[in-house]
Amino acid sequence: MGGLLIKMYSFGFKFNKQVLSISVKALSKNYGSQKAVDEISFEAKPGKILGFLGPNGAGKSTTMKMLTSFIPKTAGSAQVCGFDITEESLEVRRNIGYLPENNPLYTDMYVKEFLYFIGDVYHLRNLKSRVEEVIKLTGLEKEQHKKIGALSKGYKQRVGLAQAIIHDPKVLILDEPTSGLDPNQLIEIRALIKELGKTKTVVLSTHIMQEVEAICDEIVIINKGKIVASDTLSGLLEKHQESTLEPIFVKLTKEPN
Amino acid sequence: MLTIFKKELFAYLNSLVAYITIGVFLLVLSLFLWVFPDTSLLDYGYASLDSLFSTVPYLFMFLIPAITMRTFAEEKKEGTFELLATRPLTDWQIVLGKYFASLTLVLFALLPTLVYYISVYQLGAIKGNIDSGAVIGSYIGLFLLGATFVAIGVFSSSLTKNQIIAFTIAVFLSFFAFSGFDSMSQILSLQKFDSVLINLGINEHYQSISRGLLDSRDLIYFLSVIALFLLVTKTVLGGRKW
Numbered sequence: 240m241g242g243l244l245i246k247m248y249s250f251g252f253k254f255n256k257q258v259l260s261i262s263v264k265a266l267s268k269n270y271g272s273q274k275a276v277d278e279i280s281f282e283a284k285p286g287k288i289l290g291f292l293g294p295n296g297a298g299k300s301t302t303m304k305m306l307t308s309f310i311p312k313t314a315g316s317a318q319v320c321g322f323d324i325t326e327e328s329l330e331v332r333r334n335i336g337y338l339p340e341n342n343p344l345y346t347d348m349y350v351k352e353f354l355y356f357i358g359d360v361y362h363l364r365n366l367k368s369r370v371e372e373v374i375k376l377t378g379l380e381k382e383q384h385k386k387i388g389a390l391s392k393g394y395k396q397r398v399g400l401a402q403a404i405i406h407d408p409k410v411l412i413l414d415e416p417t418s419g420l421d422p423n424q425l426i427e428i429r430a431l432i433k434e435l436g437k438t439k440t441v442v443l444s445t446h447i448m449q450e451v452e453a454i455c456d457e458i459v460i461i462n463k464g465k466i467v468a469s470d471t472l473s474g475l476l477e478k479h480q481e482s483t484l485e486p487i488f489v490k491l492t493k494e495p496n
Numbered sequence: 497m498l499t500i501f502k503k504e505l506f507a508y509l510n511s512l513v514a515y516i517t518i519g520v521f522l523l524v525l526s527l528f529l530w531v532f533p534d535t536s537l538l539d540y541g542y543a544s545l546d547s548l549f550s551t552v553p554y555l556f557m558f559l560i561p562a563i564t565m566r567t568f569a570e571e572k573k574e575g576t577f578e579l580l581a582t583r584p585l586t587d588w589q590i591v592l593g594k595y596f597a598s599l600t601l602v603l604f605a606l607l608p609t610l611v612y613y614i615s616v617y618q619l620g621a622i623k624g625n626i627d628s629g630a631v632i633g634s635y636i637g638l639f640l641l642g643a644t645f646v647a648i649g650v651f652s653s654s655l656t657k658n659q660i661i662a663f664t665i666a667v668f669l670s671f672f673a674f675s676g677f678d679s680m681s682q683i684l685s686l687q688k689f690d691s692v693l694i695n696l697g698i699n700e701h702y703q704s705i706s707r708g709l710l711d712s713r714d715l716i717y718f719l720s721v722i723a724l725f726l727l728v729t730k731t732v733l734g735g736r737k738w
Contacts, residue, residue, distance in 0.1 A: 307582040310736045333584040343575030347511065359499045360583045402579070 259318075260285050260410050260440035261306065266315035268301050275301045277464035278315060283457070285409070288436040290455030290472075291444040294492050298464040299444040300340050303414050306442075307337045320409050333361070336403035340414040342396055346388030350379060350398055353387060354405060361406040369405060377401045378427065393424040400428070404435065411435060413443040417450060429454055448484040458484075462492040500585070500593025501600075504567070508601055514563070518605045521559045525551065529612060537612070543620035544627070548612055549634040549706055553674055553699075556602075556638075556645050561666030563601050564649025565659045567594045568733070573657040587730050595650050595726060602642040606635075630708040637705035640718040641698060645670045647725035654729045673721070674698045 261283040268276040276298040283289045293299050304310045306317060308328040316323065322330040345353055354373060358366045374383050377397040382390055387398055396416065403411060416432065417425055433454045435441060445451060451458060451472070458475055460468040468475060468491055472484070479487045508514040528535045528551045535547045571577035580590055617626050645666075652666035653659075677697030681690035694700050698721070701714040 304578075309578055309582050329584050329586070332582055335582070337582045339575065339578045339582075341575060343579055345507075345576055345579075346574075347507065352506075356499065356503050357579075357583075359502075360585060 259283070259321075261289075261317070261319055261442065263302075263306070263317040264315055266302065266305060266317050267313045268298070268305060268310070269313045274464050276305070276461075279461060279464070279466050280315075281459050281466065281469055283410075283440050283442055285440045286437060287456040288432065288441040288443065288454055290451040290458045291442055291461070292446075292451065292458060292488060293444075293461040295446075297461045297492070299461065300414055302461075303337075303412050303442070303444065304339075306331075307335055307412055308332055333406075334409050336406065336408035336411045338399045338403045338411075338413045338416055342399040344387050344395060344398060344402075347386065349386055350374075350383050350390070353398065354401060357402045358405050363406060373401045373405050376404070377431065392419050393421065396420060396424070396428065400431065409439060411439050411441045411443075413441065415444055415446070417445060417447065425450075448488060452484055460488060460491055467491045497589040497593045497596075500580075500590055501597050504594050504597030505600055508563070508597065513566070514601055514604075517559055517562045518601070521555055521605050522608055524555060525609065537616060543616050543625050545613060545616060545631055545634065548609065549638065552606075552609075552638055553641055553702065556642055557667055557670045557674065559605065560598075560602060560642060560645040561649045561652065561663045561670065564598045564646055564666060565653055565662040567598060567650050568653040568729075569656055569659045569662045573659075581733075581736075587733050591650070591726055591730050591733065595646060598646045598650065599643055602646060603639070606638065606642065627708070630706065633708035633710060634706040636710065637702045640705065640715070641674075641702050644673070644698060644718055644721050644725075647722040647729075648673065651725040651729045651732070654732045674702075 259282050261281075263282070264280050265278040266276060266280070267274065267278050279298075279302065281289075291299055291302070301310070305312045306319060306324060308324050308331050312325065318324070319331045320334045322328075322334070324331050348356070351370060351374075354370045355366060358370060363369055374380060377400050379394065379397050379401060382394050387395065390398065396419075400413075400416065403413070413432070417428055420428060429450060432441060432443065436454070436456075443455075455472060457471050458468065459466060468487070470478065475484070475487060476482065479490070481487055525548070529537050529548055533539050535551060537545070537547060540547065568577070571580065581587075613626075613631055617624055620626055648669045649662075649666040652669060653662040655665065656662050675697065677693045678699050680686060681693035686693065695717075698718075701717045704711060704714050
């Protein structure tokens, strides 16, 4: 009987692990005495897009870099798809698609060559068809034979997205995916992210409040390394009796005079 | 690791860097061996490649840092290291992939010099009058020396975002590792330890292999120095402090 209970318990535990794609508990990052990220906790579920907001320097990128196992954490814990970011970092990285801030790319490589290289890192089968699929998905057909360095900013951003989704990851972490795009490109990229968000867990950071309102289901606002709001979009609007997000953001993150 | 290796090697071969550095290396070497009278093989009078094996280490000191300086410095400067490090790759796979790609390029630079061996072989008063055993030994020595310089170069590149700084550090470290210990051992107050110091330097082991005698101690020396520098490189990268 006891054995059965334990089994049921562990089954439930595993089940929970799968439901929560990202689970962050009291995660901190210190640079010397400066606390870049200060004991933040939040969760993200599949099929939802989580907007990660905050002023510049609030710790958004640092958090994302810790979640992708790029920089080590100082304290706390975080799990992605049930894998610990420090202990099982390789598994974490296998399940994450990441678009870093400023979208760094190998500018000397050709678009296709670059995507083949990234796909090869994941040992993808059917690499050729997958690269073509991703090129189609991100609208890079016309530019696929160019060097990355020769592309415009909008197309570079698409290449950045393409490399993030090529291995069909369960979790997408996008650090300011729409910065510097023109209005037409914005609409296209947002539509793509929204489409991806239907099946994956997406965490994205941005400074555009309309964007958050348009595509995000849940919102986490951080300021000076601490979480100041964590709610659904409608919940947040209701709580603060506002019709848009902007005044709420300003109220929560404004420097006290 | 193979993926990184391929990517790095193609990056070299698709850019002019590889062709220019290897081209200049071969040009300078040819000048030394066939034109400049002091080191000319023709003026030497014996069928021997000694001046090749005494010149190449000094050329490698500049050639290899030029090849390796971009390995990590460029990735850090452009931010692309973040692209690599957030993949399911271990730091070792990244370090070794880059290391072997640079080493392959050094091998490409070394291969054409076999022509000199053939030339001297043909030119001997009695054809083939050359100590082939010593030449083979010297090539193995040269390869190990190159492999060590590549490890030093990759390490230097991991220290900084600036390729010129990486180059300078690598030249200095390579020079010091090659002949610095020998020269240090001549300092009067250090003469008590001179044999220890000489044994720390690359030159002693390189000369030993060049005699055509492959001693396991020399081999272990080279492999340990390479392993040491690659280990430190991996540690530096693991810190992610830039």
